[in-house]
Amino acid sequence: MSTIKGVEKMSQPNPVNSLASVAASRPQHVDSKHVAGTGLEARNIHAWFGDKHVIDDVTLDFYPGTVTALIGPSGCGKSTFIRILNRMHEFIPTAAMAGEVLLEGTDIYKSGTDVTKIRLGIGMVFQKPNPFPSMTIKENVLSGLKLAQLKVANQSELLESCLIRAGLWNEVKDRLDEYGGALSGGQQQRLCIARSLAVSPQVLLMDEPCSALDPGSTLRIEETIRELSASMTIVIVTHNMQQAARVSDRTGFFLSDGGPGRLIECSTTSEIFSNPKDKRTEDYVTGRFG
Amino acid sequence: MSATVAQPIKPWRVNFKQAWPEIAGAIFAVVLTYAIVSATPLKGKLGFFVTLIFVATIVAAGISWLRRDRKAAFNSVSTVLVYIAGLFVIVPLASILYEIVRRGIAGLSWGMFTTDMAVTASDAPLSEGGILHAVVGSLYVVLIATIVSVPIGLLTSLYLTEIKGKAASTIRFFVQAMSGIPSIVAGLFIYAIWMIALGNQYSAFTGAMALAILMIPTVARTSEEVLKLVPGDLREAGLALGGTQWRTVAMIILPAAQSGLITSVILGIARVAGETAPLLLTMGGADALNLNPFSGYSSAIPFYVWKNFSMGTELSIQRAWSGVLVLMIIVLIFFSITRLLSNKKGRF
Structure with missing residues (x-):
């Protein structure tokens, strides 16, 4: 019976069902209960650039050990939102914000907080691979330690484990002293992931990490994300709904109706793709708009 | 087939x-x-x-x-x-x-580099006397001017590109204005302030101060252009890894811009190595070798060239031409060394 059902689903052109089946086919290793005071919690987040209100009242919890995907059309504030989560928002001169971001129950915007410690605990992978050009592959991976002046007993062990976890070890183990710029785009992005892992963050934010990569590298990075999710909280912004369905446990849908971006709906990924509560979410995930 | x-x-x-x-x-x-x-x-x-x-x-x-x-x-x-x-x-x-x-x-000979003009008249035969005092003086002034201006110029450019403080546009304006001042004015400024008002004497160091005034804006402006080319991505990546601003600049931005920054130092040196006018007012122009850069009259190659040209005799003019050739060779050697240093792989 189930095989026949699967065949029926395959033959249907409706993208909602195919994405829903992608989402459902993945093991859901998380229950939807969230314990307050753990993981990363965003409370009533607003953001402005100058007078322009770009995010309106977003409250969203990121559970430990899960992957949360943020989807939505361009310009709806997804990237701004995750930059708020590790205090990168404040580097834009006109930026302002309101609300609280709680890491393990403590507001990261509380005055007197050591920002460098926050960013050490909440790592970030950027859209464009950006290995440090003046450093070798090895130095790139270990750069976080030097930047944050951390001491590690066994550097070569850490180097190897980070590169293995980022899925890059086999490709670079014989060329650790080459410069990072010599790698391909996909390898560079995995190098950047390895670099973020070296400082063992609790949370990893990824801002469209695969948008500049080919399908093979994308697949490799998605595997990496799945493997990492057991040990940390991952937030990934993506324009690729297939990707959201493949890698995430929970999905949040952002939308702007010309004004500030809002969180329309957040639920388990299979729920968002098979049974969205909001009509706009359904329209978006079925490709009817956006 | x-x-x-x-x-x-x-x-x-x-x-x-x-x-x-x-x-x-x-x-x-x-x-x-x-x-x-x-x-x-x-x-x-x-x-x-x-x-x-x-x-x-x-x-x-x-x-x-x-x-x-x-x-x-x-x-x-x-x-x-x-x-x-x-x-x-x-x-x-x-x-x-x-x-x-x-x-x-x-006029080029080995003896030229081992003797000075302390006991030799400008129109003595070319086998007598030499340019040693001027070479040493030039190395002193260029070296001291570089030591003074590179940190100031580099820190200024970091203020303009990394800190982007409130005074940035004002400072940028003054740096640009400074790079346009005639070199003789820099010499007069040091002569008036450092020597007359503060009571210091002619020396290689005083000359270097005048050259530093010319070199700082060149280094600051070219370094600023180079630092602007470093992608903002790298700054964010450094900060996102938990680095402070200082560590991000020192470990990522400066190494990434290294070869460009070396070029900016070369341009600064090129600006001052052949300067004559400010040195005429500040170095005294000795004919004897003076190994102390901080006191006593000393000379530099452009000074030597000027002095011998103004003598106007056949042999002194020959000395001047040889001085020009030596200056050119020294500058060439210096450029080659810095080029070699900056041609490392994996940089911008």
């Missing part, structure tokens, strides 16, 4: 068949120019070159128009003008270099 082995060729390369009208045109232009110059009152090399510009442009345009169309004619006019402009830059440079070597080489 074996497949034919492909041979690498360059089909876009211009062969003689396509190029002969241009070559013929170029020869025709030169011959025609020669004829015009001989037949008319236009005289000399300058007349020849000015006529050549016009004739070559017209001939090139005519050939292209006949072979193709009007668009091609305009294209070849611009091509010819660009080539001629290049020629105008290269010809004077090459002739200056040639002239310096030709005139300077006669």
Whole structure:
């Protein structure tokens, strides 16, 4: 019976069902209960650039050990939102914000907080691979330690484990002293992931990490994300709904109706793709708009 | 049946068949120019070159128009003008270099680098006396000026690009204004403030202070341009890894911009190495070797050249030319060393 059902689903052109089946086919290793005071919690987040209100009242919890995907059309504030989560928002001169971001129950915007410690605990992978050009592959991976002046007993062990976890070890183990710029785009992005892992963050934010990569590298990075999710909280912004369905446990849908971006709906990924509560979410995930 | 082995060729390369009208045109232009110059009152090399510009442009345009169309004619006019402009830059440079070597080489000897002019008159035979005091003086002033200006210039550029403080636009304005001041004014400034008002004496250090005033804006401006080229991504990546701003700049931004920053230092040195005017006011111009840069009259190569030229005798002018050649060689050696240092792999 189930095989026949699967065949029926395959033959249907409706993208909602195919994405829903992608989402459902993945093991859901998380229950939807969230314990307050753990993981990363965003409370009533607003953001402005100058007078322009770009995010309106977003409250969203990121559970430990899960992957949360943020989807939505361009310009709806997804990237701004995750930059708020590790205090990168404040580097834009006109930026302002309101609300609280709680890491393990403590507001990261509380005055007197050591920002460098926050960013050490909440790592970030950027859209464009950006290995440090003046450093070798090895130095790139270990750069976080030097930047944050951390001491590690066994550097070569850490180097190897980070590169293995980022899925890059086999490709670079014989060329650790080459410069990072010599790698391909996909390898560079995995190098950047390895670099973020070296400082063992609790949370990893990824801002469209695969948008500049080919399908093979994308697949490799998605595997990496799945493997990492057991040990940390991952937030990934993506324009690729297939990707959201493949890698995430929970999905949040952002939308702007010309004004500030809002969180329309957040639920388990299979729920968002098979049974969205909001009509706009359904329209978006079925490709009817956006 | 074996497949034919492909041979690498360059089909876009211009062969003689396509190029002969241009070559013929170029020869025709030169011959025609020669004829015009001989037949008319236009005289000399300058007349020849000015006529050549016009004739070559017209001939090139005519050939292209006949072979193709009007668009091609305009294209070849611009091509010819660009080539001629290049020629105008290269010809004077090459002739200056040639002239310096030709005139300077006669006075060059090993003894020149081991003796000074303390007991030698400027018009003594060239086998006596030397330039040692001026070489040492020049090394002192350039070295001290570099030590003073590179940190100040670099920190200024970091303020402008990394800190982007409130005063940034004001500072940028003053740096630009400073880079335009005539060198003699820098010399006068140090003379008035450092020497007369503060009571310091002529010395290599005083000269270096004047040069530093000229060097700081050059280093600051070029470093700023270089630092602006470092992608903002790298700054964010460094900060996102938990680095402080200082560690991000020191570990990521500066190494990434390294070769450009070295170029900015070279440009700064090039700006001051041949300066004469500020040194005339601040160094005193000794003829004897002075190993103490902080006190006593001392000399520098440009100073030596100026002094010997102003003597005006045949032998002193020969000394001046040799001094120019030595200055050129020293600057060349210095440039080569810094180029080698900056040609590391994996940088911008």
